Amino acid sequence: MAAADLMVLIFEVILSEIAADNSSHTFLNLYHICKLRILFNCTSIDCSVWLTVTFTFDRFITICNQNLRAKYCTEKTAAVVIIVTCILSITQNVPVYIYLAPLYIIDNVAWYCWVPSDVYTTPIGAAVALIETILTPVVPILLIILLNALTIKHIIHANRVRSALRRDNKAGCAADQEVENRRKSIILLLAISGNFVLLWMVNFVCFMSVNFLDVHLLGSDYNDPFTIAELSGYMLRALSACTNTFIYGVSQKKFREEFKYVIKSPFILLFKSIKRLFYFVLLHLTPGVNTVGSWKQFTLSTNSVVGTSWGSCAHDINPRGDRETLRHPPSIRGQSRKEEPAGASSTGR
Incomplete structure (x- = not known):
């Protein structure tokens, strides 16, 4: 997950800022290089989002299902899940690579790339855009909220049972370290869910607006309110890639020791x-x-x-x-x- 978030920062932030420099035409702005850069950018974002979902599911299994924990929470299963997630993320963004067209042709050399506005007017293009919006970020947001809600519900129920047992044993006045650890887990899960939903909300609204309003992504008019909102969503999306790993990492004792x-x-x-x-x-x-x-x-x-x-x-x-x-x-x-x-x-x- 940390590697995927690092790739988001490389392609979404560093390379995009270098390519956006209008002072010179770099090789990053060549048409075919631009297509690969956007493909890797979208793929790394999808990998980051879905690996966050798989990590959330892993915590759900670890806390709520002790029987499945021994079978699922293994190194072999983790490797298989990571590989499958990366392959599916690449497959999901192949249509984006196909739809990208050159923006300028100077001396028979194609420069830059963009998604033509007529792509979203075709039935296939509209269906692809809707599917991509559903897969990222609608489904991940719903899954993260659902899994964290079930995990929190399980923790609260376990705390009630534990408090009742301690009350029967007349040990309710003493501090319970297990309950304190579970309280910290609830705070962590709420922080992850809220962070992911809030930072992806602007991007989600922009993607949904394309399907219902007369607006287009990757516009060149930076005074347009929709373009400003779209770019703001990209910035918050890149920030989400940083904060998810940071929150998950800092909360782990082993990470803090290292x-x-x-x-x-x-x-x-x-x-x-x-x-x-x-x-x-x-x-x-x-x-x-x-x-x-x-x-x-x-x-x-x-x-x-x-x-x-x-x-x-x-x-x-x-x-x-x-x-x-x-x-x-x-x-x-x-x-x-x-x-x-x-x-x-x-x-x-």
């Missing part, structure tokens, strides 16, 4: 480099010095600057790749443990 690790990684690597440099200086410039005891003293003195967790992480990591170096520093590794200096004993590790 994000913290990414933030800390540069500092941990810097601390490792300082440790290697410290060992190098002690081993080559001051032979015979107790490297372990000196490094431990240095680590304790720097924990207040870089944080205890980073210092302890760096202290557990041996720059030479094995723990033997910490037990027997290179300057005394050849001696037996009985002949170790007092500063290199096990208490100084």
